[in-house]
Amino acid sequence: MQVTILGGGGFLGRRLAARFAADGAVGGQPITALTLFDLHEPAPLEAPFPVHCLAGDVADAATLARAIPAGTGLVVHLAAVVSAAAEADYELGIRVNIAGTQALIDTCRKLASDDRRAEGPGGLNRPPSYQAPRVVFTSSVASFDGGQAANVADDARQLPTNSYGAQKAIGELLLADATRRGFLDAVSIRLPTVMVRPGRPNRAASSFVSAIVREPLLGLEATYPVPADFRVWVCSPRRAVDWLAHAAAMDSAALGRDRGINPPGISASIDQILDALAEVAGPEARALARRIEDAEVEAIVAGWPASFAATRAPGLGFVPSEPLVDVVRGFIADDLEATRRDRVLG
């Protein structure tokens, strides 16, 4: 099976690619080739199958056609303009987060119609040989509202408080309709805020959630823009990758028309995250994090729901989150040394 990861140069894309390379298969089907697609060409990856690294604009149909050749069985669509960036640049968010998703749909649709044409004149009356590729889409908690008081039900409507969330909700609608039409077979995972991200702070409004653990573990100060009892809906990178891999392999018939999954994250306050940090790395680490108000960031994250019921996902095979201390330990095991090296070199 040909597998493509859009946003394959990013943090989660890279990690998922490593998982595929280790497994050599998705849901029991051997991977024959992997394409990593991103705005900048992803670095090579060692794997038991050929890995193609491509650079391009996800909203450009011709480029995308090269990334998703005929016979592609799985596309993981992680390419996105993140929250604060989509808020700062309306056009860019629309282009990447909406037009990019539409271009992915159009690419799959073209493969489907090419396939039907290849069957000849009687093709339309026979069951099409086209196998709609699984598309795993990362939607976001930012597509919901409710803020600190929320405990979002699985059938809650999406009334986003920011452009990123609106664009993700729109992506879900586009993909659900494309699924119904048979162009592809989508599963949309509304990812919690992923912590602990390695590297440097990025343009995501939630960047501070990772920074308050990562920076102290590097011996550096970190700040958060919200009160210490402010709660966020989070998950570890390990769990995010588990969920994406499961969404890639699961039997999608169990989803019916509702292609959106609220996976079982953790509702954690800043204090609880810092407690976990202290338990693992001592009170000195915890003392490096402190609040500095930032009204602009707070205005974005205040709208995001602090908690989800997430009752549907476990029955569909999405594994629960680990405790916060294990999230911190997971970062130390997987990423701390590499992050430290990057900082020294950078």
Added chain:
Amino acid sequence: MQVTILGGGGFLGRRLAARFAADGAVGGQPITALTLFDLHEPAPLEAPFPVHCLAGDVADAATLARAIPAGTGLVVHLAAVVSAAAEADYELGIRVNIAGTQALIDTCRKLASDDRRAEGPGGLNRPPSYQAPRVVFTSSVASFDGGQAANVADDARQLPTNSYGAQKAIGELLLADATRRGFLDAVSIRLPTVMVRPGRPNRAASSFVSAIVREPLLGLEATYPVPADFRVWVCSPRRAVDWLAHAAAMDSAALGRDRGINPPGISASIDQILDALAEVAGPEARALARRIEDAEVEAIVAGWPASFAATRAPGLGFVPSEPLVDVVRGFIADDLEATRRDRVLG
């Protein structure tokens, strides 16, 4: 105030324009000019203010800029590819129903930024003089699911069963976000199936709902593709125009972030509609309507909810629907003679 109606050559657009011409004002503000925009140039309209009739593609930014000049206070966005047509032609639906709505937003956004630039270098730090135009958008019951068993709550999520409904739900999300950003000031009315439409059957899957009243009143046979106890959520053209005019004039602050309105329609079975027809025009008229199964149309309309709670709209000033017999009488008073003339001439 400059007023623009996109889809101004259509049935509802035309009727709304006549209402504006009769009133001469919207919400107490005199209308200084009206632009009717449609794919084909709308016919001239007599009014106490200049009326400009323009033809063009709603998804084309340059064309739309001519239809929505600086200082526009109200845009009523009725331009759409209807349900069966959007199902038959995916690309056309995406282009008109999504790209058209995005082009409207981009046009308003450009007016806003032109306005800020005109204020000079200090402009960004002063309250902008730009008055975000009211945009009244016709969304649809087809953006919801649930079918015959449904009684849709005002805060229900939209999980559409067809491309038209998905595209309307996406339009709502785009407009709500554009409202939050201050580009415009949207009110989205999820119109029930409007009956009785004059003229001939069209590409809307719900076309039969009007036909079973209109055709018998013309002495002609009519068919419906669903069982006689099948229920539809309907309203009269009079009420649809009342609601659009109210949405154009209302204080939108009462809506908060939730810009979608489920107006108070009528949940009516085919039998009840035919009973109303019989009460007004006798049993001979009723006998002209009969069922002929059509699996394709039934598959589309079966997903649409048969009923809505519509508890929010009355408090916001949207007037209730009239009884079904008055809907039939309204068609006879407003449209029957003109429809008969058209048929004789056509």
